[in-house]
Amino acid sequence: MSLDAKNISFNTKNQKIIDNISLALQPGEVLVLLGPNGAGKSTLLKLLSGEIKPSNGEVLIDETSITKLSLAEQACKRSFMSQQVAINFPFFVIDVLTMGWLDENGDQQECNKALLFLCKEFSLEGLLYKKYNQLSGGEQQRVQFVRSLIQLWRGSNSSPEPRYLLLDEPTASLDFNFEMKLLSYLNKVKILNIGVLIILHDLNLAARYADRVLLVDDGSIVQYGSVKDVFQPKLLSEVFRLPILVEYHDELERLVVHAQ
Numbered sequence: 001m002s003l004d005a006k007n008i009s010f011n012t013k014n015q016k017i018i019d020n021i022s023l024a025l026q027p028g029e030v031l032v033l034l035g036p037n038g039a040g041k042s043t044l045l046k047l048l049s050g051e052i053k054p055s056n057g058e059v060l061i062d063e064t065s066i067t068k069l070s071l072a073e074q075a076c077k078r079s080f081m082s083q084q085v086a087i088n089f090p091f092f093v094i095d096v097l098t099m100g101w102l103d104e105n106g107d108q109q110e111c112n113k114a115l116l117f118l119c120k121e122f123s124l125e126g127l128l129y130k131k132y133n134q135l136s137g138g139e140q141q142r143v144q145f146v147r148s149l150i151q152l153w154r155g156s157n158s159s160p161e162p163r164y165l166l167l168d169e170p171t172a173s174l175d176f177n178f179e180m181k182l183l184s185y186l187n188k189v190k191i192l193n194i195g196v197l198i199i200l201h202d203l204n205l206a207a208r209y210a211d212r213v214l215l216v217d218d219g220s221i222v223q224y225g226s227v228k229d230v231f232q233p234k235l236l237s238e239v240f241r242l243p244i245l246v247e248y249h250d251e252l253e254r255l256v257v258h259a260q
């Protein structure tokens, strides 16, 4: 079981944006997608989510081509939080949160339970009856993260099917507290048989939270593997076009990255 990209490419009239990428996101792992601006990360996530179709190759969810799944079936299997979600209609926060609730998630009582639990985790209780488009950027991002979790909720099921959570820079507008809260929450998410693919720009946070890393540049994979495999100073320096130092921090017990 996995969310697979098999030799996918995405071209526009004048540009090859994704060039023959293959990957497999496993349930139970956090795969961090790294790369410079314009490398193709968001496009790759949109392809994996089914939002856009590859020019070549295919995306499979648990061995079934995503093109053979209905939108409802896709929604059950994977949840996608894109970079910025503008909602022009004046929805209340509670409406935005419950939009993703599916029959598979459980009944109304279960929905209330999920809302109560996740809103407490991400301090949204006081915002439920505010208009979504009046929230700050960070508040909107917390709402979108909780919405994407609510979509995959299987609270009362002790052995849920594999599911996949795709997150495009979910911490970009968050303060330090909520940034750490969201990233450490992924450790709880992944043990629920969910595979998480997340785009991050902060290399130190990537080193801390990734089980595996996919480094892309110019639409292609540069390196795909463990943090140790990817966090090679020469490789990172080339991709990010500045001298980068990587060292093992004894006290933190992980690799840390510095710009030289």
Ligand SMILES: Nc1ncnc2c1ncn2[C@@H]1O[C@H](COP(=O)(O)OP(=O)(O)OP(=O)(O)O)[C@@H](O)[C@H]1O
Residues within 6 Å of the ligand: 012, 015, 017, 035, 036, 037, 038, 039, 040, 041, 042, 043, 044
């Ligand atoms: N539909 C499109 N039509 C034309 N060009 C596009 C389209 N989508 C993406 N691009 C271009 O493809 C490249 C990759 O964009 P993408 O948003 O995937 O990059 P990214 O790695 O997510 O960047 P960032 O870190 O800045 O968010 C960019 O040069 C972008 O301008």
